[in-house]
Amino acid sequence: VAQTTQDNGHTSGDALARVSAAMAQEGLRQIVGPTMLSPDDPVVDPSRLLQSVLEAIERSGIALEDSPEKARLMIEIGAILYIQGKWDDAIERFEQAADISTRIDFPIGKANALRQTGRIKRRRGDWVAAQKILKEAVDLYHDLEDQAGKAEALLNLGNIRYEQGQYDKAEALFQDALLASEHLDSNQLIGDISMSLGVIRHVM
Numbered sequence: 184v185a186q187t188t189q190d191n192g193h194t195s196g197d198a199l200a201r202v203s204a205a206m207a208q209e210g211l212r213q214i215v216g217p218t219m220l221s222p223d224d225p226v227v228d229p230s231r232l233l234q235s236v237l238e239a240i241e242r243s244g245i246a247l248e249d250s251p252e253k254a255r256l257m258i259e260i261g262a263i264l265y266i267q268g269k270w271d272d273a274i275e276r277f278e279q280a281a282d283i284s285t286r287i288d289f290p291i292g293k294a295n296a297l298r299q300t301g302r303i304k305r306r307r308g309d310w311v312a313a314q315k316i317l318k319e320a321v322d323l324y325h326d327l328e329d330q331a332g333k334a335e336a337l338l339n340l341g342n343i344r345y346e347q348g349q350y351d352k353a354e355a356l357f358q359d360a361l362l363a364s365e366h367l368d369s370n371q372l373i374g375d376i377s378m379s380l381g382v383i384r385h386v387m
Contacts, residue, residue, distance in 0.1 A: 254283040254292035261299060270303050277303075291332075294323035298336050310343050317343075331372065334364040338376055345383060354383045 261276030277300040284292035297320040304313035317336050324333035341356030357380045364373050 249283045249287050251284075251287070251289050251292060254280045254287075254289055254296070257283065258292070258296055258299065261296075265299070265303065270307070274300055274303055290323050291327055291329065294320045294327065294329070294332055294336075297323070298332060298339070301336070302339055305339055305343050305346075308346075310347060314340065314343055330363045331367055331369060334360045334367070334372060334376065337363060338372075338379065341379060341383075345379070350383055350387045354380065354387070357383060 257276045257280035261273040261280065264270075264273035264276060277296045280296035281293050281300070284290065284296060297316050301313045301317035301320060304310075304316060317340050320336045321333055321340070324330075324336060337356050337360035341353045341360060344350070344353035344356060357376055360376045361373070361380065364376060367373065
């Protein structure tokens with residue numbers, strides 16, 4: 184069954200570019216240095232670079248105020264850690280982002296952080312926790328009328344049911360995901376959902 188677009192579409196360079204943008208919004212590039220974040224440099228080691236960034240922020244003594252930018256920064260750092268296979272550290276960053284987003288009433292940040300956390304929980308086989316987290320994300324996306332986020336969260340929920348052998352429930356969730364994505368300009372996401380539906384129909 185297909186992974187989500189988030190699984191397939193992100194590279195370390197992509198994530199680093201978004202961290203750089205988030206840090207610029209927070210006014211942190213002058214602390215880290217204008218050339219430190221260079222995701223297009225083929226010799227950049229994302230792990231070492233990320234550690235350098237975090238150490239620079241700590242040395243600055245700046246306590247970042249809760250803001251949408253800070254929540255986004257935590258999500259992007261979590262995305263790098265996820266790519267590197269450091270799932271515990273990634274979850275910690277996503278949970279920080281969710282907490283920040285809750286405190287400042289930033290629902291899209293919370294939904295994105297929950298979806299990322301739920302994805303890791305699913306891949307670890309922690310299905311009960313993953314379902315609870317992803318369902319909360321779906322509700323938030325629904326309220327926000329964010330069809331792309333809703334479709335990706337539903338796809339992950341469908342993948343859980345597939346992995347549990349509950350094929351009827353998986354198919355229903357994939358159908359819901361396809362419905363949510365029908366007006367989106369995202370061939371990859373629609374392709375992932377359609378492929379998942381094809382797989383489920385083959386095994387039923």
